[in-house]
Amino acid sequence: MTAKAIFITGAGSGIGQATARYFAQRGWFVGLADINAASLDDTASSLQLGQFSRHVMDVRDRDQWALALRDFHSASGGRFDALFNNAGIGTGGQFADMPAEEADRLIAINFNGVVNGVIMALPYLRASKGVILNTGSASGFYGTAGLALYSATKFAVRGLTEALNVEFAKYDVHVCSLMPGFIDTPLLDQVTGDSNETASEKLRSSGMEISPVSSVAEAAWKAVHSNKVYTPVGKLAKRLNLLSRFFPSLLVRKSKQMDAASNAL
Incomplete structure (x- = not known):
């Protein structure tokens, strides 16, 4: 029997690479998709030949989606x-300081890219009664000051996930989302501001938890094999999930702590 197959965007680094x-x-047979060809080579180098396909693509472009998915389906x-649907960028900072072009780019990748993936992959997944897994964020539980637009895109991903899981039940297609907090990826290794501290060092000094990327890969595996709609990853995300449902006033206080941490970046 042919191995099961998963197509992963943003597979060149971080969560996508670990999950692949x-x-x-x-x-599993893994379709590796990323806009960065060199990073795809890095991920592929750790996999066995015949166990993956490689696709350089931009999630904002539906024609590239169509070609990549066709080739993946054939290779698998x-x-x-x-x-x-994992590809995304983590642009932060105060909303008033964000260039309009960067705002457009953030929305196009983090949300429109997810929508494109669903549109283009749905015919395949209806045939297989498969799973759509989207990368959300703990910032999708409550609007995070200092990450306002990023948070908004993750709210959108969460809303899309919940709605489509209901709509697609008639196709036997399960739609779910990961909701991780701060994750130990190369993004947090960057030096920020005027100091020589990395983003991860500043977050830790602000008292924020950073989860290992392996924990997200494990959560992705569990999500694909369960009936849950979304899966919080890490203590921060689990706390925010609880607060958003039962203690909204406390969530405002937690959001201010996250704001202070994001401003430190």
Whole structure:
């Protein structure tokens, strides 16, 4: 029997790379998609030949989606069991300081890219009764000052996920989302501001938890194999999930702490 297959965007680094390796180690065929060809080579170098396909693509371009998914479906032997809509960027800072062009880019990648993935992959996943997994964020539980537009895109991903999980039930397609907090990816290794501290160092000094990227890959595996609509990853995300449902006033206080941490970046 042909191995199950998952197509992962943003597979060149961070969460996408860790998840690709995690699924491959468990016998899945993995479609590696990223806009950065060199980073795709890095991910592919840790996988066995015949266990993956490689696709340089921009999630904002539906024609590139169509080509990549067609080639992936062929390379996987006709299998397409899961789509991991993971590609995204983490632009932060005060809303008033963000250039309009960067705002457009953030929305186009973080939300429109997810919509494009759903549109283009749905015919394959209806045929396989598969799973759509989207990368959300703990910032999708409550609007995060200092990350306002990023937070808004993750709210949008969360809303889309919840709605489509209901709509697509008639197709036996499960739609779910990961909701991680701060994750230990190369993005947090960057030096920020006028100091020589990295983003991760500043977050830790602000008292914010940073979860290992392996925890997100493990959560992605569990999400694809469960009926949950969204999965918080890390203590921060689990706290925000709880507060958003039962203690909204306390969530405002937690949001101010996150604002202070994001401003430190």
